[in-house]
Amino acid sequence: MAMDEKFHIGECPICRQGRLLLFRNLESGDIYGHCEECEQGFLTPDELEERTGFLTLASDDDADWATEEQISRSVWANYKVWRVTS
Ligand SMILES: [Zn+2]
Structure with a gap:
């Protein structure tokens, strides 16, 4: 798999400015x-959907881009996922 494979799940419902990029927490294994x-x-x-999230500032150090395989085994498996192209 290419190292630059990155995925997102569309527009952020809070700010409607950014995309929601999929990362994997390296300690918990959670895809978020x-x-x-x-x-x-x-x-x-x-x-x-309920717009209840968390601020990710503290957890970013321990996260990496989620891979397609990891996403397919996560709670996002049936969610619409796009490839990040830029
Ligand atoms: Zn946002």
């Missing part, structure tokens, strides 16, 4: 959506 603009994070589709 991280807004590139307002730093809001969402652990599950339910959190996203």
Whole structure:
């Protein structure tokens, strides 16, 4: 798999400016959506739909881009996922 494969799950419902980039927390293994603009994070589709998230500033050091395989085994498996192209 190419190292530059990155994925997002669409527009952030909080700021409507950034995309929600999918990262994997290296300690917990959780796959979460991280807004590139307002730093809001969402652990599950339910959190996203209810707009209840968390600030990701503290957890970013321990996260990496989520891979396609990791996403397919996560709570986001049935969610619409796009490839980050820029
Ligand atoms: Zn946002």
